[in-house]
Amino acid sequence: MDHIDRLIDLHVPGMGLDRAFYTDASIFERDMECIFRRHWHCAGHASMIDAPGDFFTFNYAQETVVVARDKDGSIHAFLNVCRHRGAEVCTDTSGNTEFFVCPYHAWTYGLDGSLKAARHMPRDFDTRSHGLKTLHVRVVEGLIFISFAPVPLDFAVVEESLRTTIGRYGWGSAKIAHRETYPVHANWKLAVENYVECYHCGPAHPEYSKTHALEQPQHRIEKLNAKMEQRTRNLGIEIHTGDNWQNSLQGQEAIHSFRYALYDGVASGSEDGSAVAPTMGDFTDYDGGVTSIHLGGSTFLVCYPDHGMIYRFVPRTHLTSEMELIWLVRKDAQEGKDYDLHKLTWLWKVTTEEDKKIIEHTSRGVCSHYFQPGPIAPMEYNELRYINWYLDEIRARSSMAA
Ligand code: FES
Numbered sequence: 001m002d003h004i005d006r007l008i009d010l011h012v013p014g015m016g017l018d019r020a021f022y023t024d025a026s027i028f029e030r031d032m033e034c035i036f037r038r039h040w041h042c043a044g045h046a047s048m049i050d051a052p053g054d055f056f057t058f059n060y061a062q063e064t065v066v067v068a069r070d071k072d073g074s075i076h077a078f079l080n081v082c083r084h085r086g087a088e089v090c091t092d093t094s095g096n097t098e099f100f101v102c103p104y105h106a107w108t109y110g111l112d113g114s115l116k117a118a119r120h121m122p123r124d125f126d127t128r129s130h131g132l133k134t135l136h137v138r139v140v141e142g143l144i145f146i147s148f149a150p151v152p153l154d155f156a157v158v159e160e161s162l163r164t165t166i167g168r169y170g171w172g173s174a175k176i177a178h179r180e181t182y183p184v185h186a187n188w189k190l191a192v193e194n195y196v197e198c199y200h201c202g203p204a205h206p207e208y209s210k211t212h213a214l215e216q217p218q219h220r221i222e223k224l225n226a227k228m229e230q231r232t233r234n235l236g237i238e239i240h241t242g243d244n245w246q247n248s249l250q251g252q253e254a255i256h257s258f259r260y261a262l263y264d265g266v267a268s269g270s271e272d273g274s275a276v277a278p279t280m281g282d283f284t285d286y287d288g289g290v291t292s293i294h295l296g297g298s299t300f301l302v303c304y305p306d307h308g309m310i311y312r313f314v315p316r317t318h319l320t321s322e323m324e325l326i327w328l329v330r331k332d333a334q335e336g337k338d339y340d341l342h343k344l345t346w347l348w349k350v351t352t353e354e355d356k357k358i359i360e361h362t363s364r365g366v367c368s369h370y371f372q373p374g375p376i377a378p379m380e381y382n383e384l385r386y387i388n389w390y391l392d393e394i395r396a397r398s399s400m401a402a
């Protein structure tokens, strides 16, 4: 039992996490191993690499992954670490290429990461066993997921859940309208914990709270949701949400999808609640609701009838992270004609800037020697669940390693 296991044992149920979980570099390393190298992560949308040879890079902490579309249309992901002496092979963040040529000694890799050529190596050098290390890839309804795990968590339940949620919103044929990255001076968990609870929405997000019912306590949300569900059914649409949020010891990736209401007369997540883009997928009208999806610990998805958002959390160091937002619209929607980029992105830009501030205030507070975890409020039920899941994930690793 090491100091991390002892801290997990000392955790008081119903309370927040101890300071060390946000400040200790060795716990950050355990997070990388147990959350980031074990779970699936959304790397991006397939429309980012439409043509054969298109690629982009994606990174967490010290790991950089290249995601590329091969000549046959398939998508590969591999670590950006040369098999010769470890240089970063791909130095651009996106582009189109036939080969990746290492800038150091020019070992040359294909779009699937296999080694195609290595200059002046002995005749018996085996190129086949020196390809870039590949990651597992799944493409579901346009989203590209990667897993670093040698044996990845089963993804079948997640795939089915995504087909019946983001699939209905046409995400498979969507395009990216905008991306924005917010650096945060805080451990990644402070950012995720903030995202999953809406106890702070009332005081911190007046703009969001004007239109979204999630800022209400549970009993009021239930009443508003009943009306929203009726509106959705009236449109002839059924969206299958569900709770498959479990520990990875069960071998499956965790996903939780739920719906919640927008207030009466609100069509979408925008400044004044009006629609900001043409409806997506099956939607012929605005149902006044939102589908929210939590997936695998770092990937969060938001579906409005007219646009979608990938919201992901990227750890950098034990004291820094990033929040990245990707806005999706219908593929045929034209900027300036069918949607105004400023109106489309306004609400979640404002909300995320507010979040960045409160997360950084919290980070400075919890770094205090005198910080003592307080009770999680009833409205923070998803945060409580996240904390319990997180502790199980990092504990599970230590018991498996024992
Ligand atoms: S480190 Fe890449 S070719 Fe030498």
Ligand SMILES: [Fe+2]
Pocket: 194, 195, 200, 201, 204, 205, 351, 355
């Ligand atoms: Fe927030």
